[in-house]
Amino acid sequence: MIRVQSPLETAGTEIAEHKGIGHPDTICDEVAEAVSVALSRYYLEAFGSVLHHNVDKALLVGGSALPKFGGGMVTAPMELYLAGRATTRVGDKDVPVGEIAVETARRWLREHMRFVDPDRHIRIIPKIRSGSADLVDLFRRFGRGDVPLSNDTSFGVGFFPFTPLEQQVLSIGRLLNSKETQGRFPSLGEDIKVMGVQDAQAPQFTIAIAMVDRFLSGVDDYRNQLTSIAQYLRDTLDLHHATIAVNTADDYDAGSVYLTVTGTSAEGGDDGQVGRGNRINGLITPYRPMSLEAVAGKNPISHVGKIYNRFAHALSREIVMHGYAAEATVFIVSQIGKPINEPQLLDIRVKGQHTNEALIRQLARDSLAGMPQLWKFGLRE
16 A cells, blocks of 8 residues: 655754764664674575574673773773574574674774774674574575565654754764764764754754773863864864754863773773664654664565665655655555565655655555565675
């Protein structure tokens, strides 16, 4: 069932949030997704097909550290638990699921966390078991070349375009985590969080940045760095009209500041978990429709918790980019055991003076027909 309706209206007040690559929740999301991709590639190479797996239950347990200006030390490592289900044996051949998961996590940490040593600063503990028989059976349809069957009753949601505040929050987060900005400000750690608030006043951005101790000589140096970073954001992103507040919990008189050894708050006890961070579009948007489904780590073939959220985000964008509407919000609902491209409901809300319902319906039908091939895009380098 495909419906095209008027949009959901929102009030003028708005909130949007983004968690950077080094935030404990984002680390869990990114590692879980990387493990899913690595397993999918292994299954393809070894058996010619992606086999059943869901590795979407990562938990990062914070360690402890003694940061100090000029360079401190990690005193107890973080622990990263990788849990879920996967195909561990095919015929008489074992699949090294645990080894794949651990090496993938280490590789991700080496590539994205400049100051986390994956051999010394974090313990990676795989807890991935064999998949349940009924879900494995649903998955076999894909192996025969048929349309996969939904392995859950769930829904996905997506919207496009972003509001100015949403775009600004995402731009701030991406700029702070960029290689260029890290090169300009080596003391800037990967763990950042951006909260944007919009009401009748100018937008306000509260930013938390885990600063790296070895590059800072003292409180004055730390303070000057934050001032320079805030000015860099204003100049680069044209945010001179906005209020930007960085590390607002700092107490300079007491010498209590957001200082880290590794660039992530997880070194000092902050924990992380899959599904508690950014949605599929990189944002947390409580004034918009959202799914609480964790996308990261779910198999890309039959798990609608991943597929439908990706699909809804992509379809809403395509509707607007094709000029069929000025704004679009997409809701899609599955039923377990039904073909993934036969949702129980596909509800499309659009807005604009020149919306084209006929073309939107055709685009939706074409997109549903191509849904069984969406998994291929997630495995590209």
